[in-house]
Amino acid sequence: SYLPLRRLHVYMRGVALGQNSELVEEETWVSVQAISERLVAEPLTAVVCRLSAELFRFLRNAFAGDPTNSETALSRRKLLQNVDYLIRALMEQRSKEPTDEEATVALRCGLQCFGNLVASWEASRDLVWNLTFLWSTPIYPALLSSDDSTLRMYASMLLHGCLLKGALLRLFFWSPCTAEVVTCLTRMMADVESEWSLFLLEMFLTHENSPVVFGKLPRQARWVVLDVAVEQVQKKDGQAVHADFLDHLCAFLQREFEDVVAVPHCIEEGKLEPIQVSKMLNVLCKASCNANFSNLIEPKQGLLKATLGVLKVVHLLGKSGNNAFTPAPKLDDLVKAEEADSDVDPRRNFKKELVRLVGNMSHRSRANQDLVRRVEGIALLLDVCNLDAKNPYIIQWVVLAIRNLLENNPENQEVVAGLVNKGVV
Incomplete structure (x- = not known):
């Protein structure tokens, strides 16, 4: 030698x-x-x-x-x-x-x-994990943030191979550098199309400790995780997103919405993170219409009540003057909105998504149907049922929500029957 x-x-x-x-x-x-x-x-x-x-x-x-x-x-x-x-x-x-x-x-x-x-060789995962992560400084944060895209890809491939073992995934979530690693993976997702980083983020969402790490991520990293979650909750696999992660989103949105209801002007002052809230709302809307996840969201009546409260706040705010929530009722406005690529504004579709969540949570749920009636949500939904370029298809979502609210509920049907037509929608 x-x-x-x-x-x-x-x-x-x-x-x-x-x-x-x-x-x-x-x-x-x-x-x-x-x-x-x-x-x-x-x-x-x-x-x-x-x-x-x-x-x-x-x-x-x-x-x-x-x-x-x-x-x-x-x-x-x-x-x-x-x-x-x-x-x-x-x-x-x-x-x-x-x-x-x-x-x-x-x-x-x-x-x-x-x-x-x-x-x-699966038996090698423990040793390789100990060498690269446990027994010394973890190599992954530096490699996943490298300026070399090939190094980032190979590092994510290696990390994924190790974390396929459930025991190592649990150890990973207890590491002080977990949030840093996940942040690096989200940057890879945002910068280039990386299947290994996607696989790892999907794996991240299946773990019970994902909400704890999610709360430590920087803002843009949370956005990427939520984008991945939107795709995951649409899968037939009921384990694609851990129930604790969805519970975390529900609790977070409920707190944010309750703050808006208590202090309505905070939504104008930008104290509500519009992009994060919009993405969380999208995740819950998708999850609430998937049979694998709807049973987790349906019982959360505090969220339902807060959602109706925010819908009322933004609806009245839109009526009060020219602002981000003022409807754009003309077809010309619809064309202009599309030409301007209004998707950049996270408040686009916000009212529609609120309506959608209310409708999904009320589907065949007598308790939620009755709650909406008690807080005068039926009249509110009908009042927002107007053409609005900022909320495409809001009329159709209101119709679906009303349909879900009236199904097998005579009391709600009586409320609608007793309403007076005051003009063309």
Whole structure:
């Protein structure tokens, strides 16, 4: 093993190029481990980076082939510890010299090496997790925020492979850096299309501690998580989003809405986070019409009452003058709104989504139907039933909500029958 590094590089390159899906011989394992021990003893020069890359390529290809190779490597713990040491050394080198191409290439191969190992041999996940996350400073925050998109992708692939084991996912949620990692994943989602970061965010939403971490995320990271949640709650899988996460959204919106009802002018002063509230409302609207999640939302009468209260506030505010909630009743206004790309304004669709949530929560729920009647919500819904370019299809959603409120409810039917027509809607 004390051959010149350049000769070792030539040897290792030949071994890496010759490795395919076949079983690795014991003699080769002995040589590879000896080379890894030589590498960790050397300063990180360009030739050490190149030799490390060839070592990682050999292991990457071996782990992608015969599963016995992964099992053998797991029994050679010192070899895997050396791989972890080299990965960390390469990360430190890149932090000093971000343009160091040799270190970047070697680091990519190292992450692929571990990624293939955890994918091919489940028993390796504990050791790789301990090496990369538990026994020393976690490598993921730095890698997931790297300026190199390939490094970010390989790091997210490795993290996903480890967290497929439920016990490790639980450990991840107890880590001080969980919020930082999730924030990095949301940035990856926002900047580029990354399937591994999406898979990880979907996994995040299935855990009972997701609300705690969600509350620690910066604003834009929460928006991305909510966008993922919108897609998840539409799936047939009732485990796609944990009940505690939906409970958190319900409780948050109820508090926010109750504050608006108590101090109506706060909605004009921007104290309500419009984008976050709009996205949360969208998640609950989607969830409340999915049989797998509707039973979680339907019993929350405090949320229903607060939603009607906010609907009344914004409706009266829109009537009081020219503001963001003033309806745009003309068809010309509708065309102008579409041409102006009004989706940029989070208050667009707000009234419609409030109506939608009320309608969904009232579907075949006698308790909620009666609550809406008691707080005079039926008349309120009919009053907002007007053409509004800022709330497309609000008339149709009101009609559906009224239909749900009247179904098998004679008292509500009497309320509507007793209303007086005062003009064209």
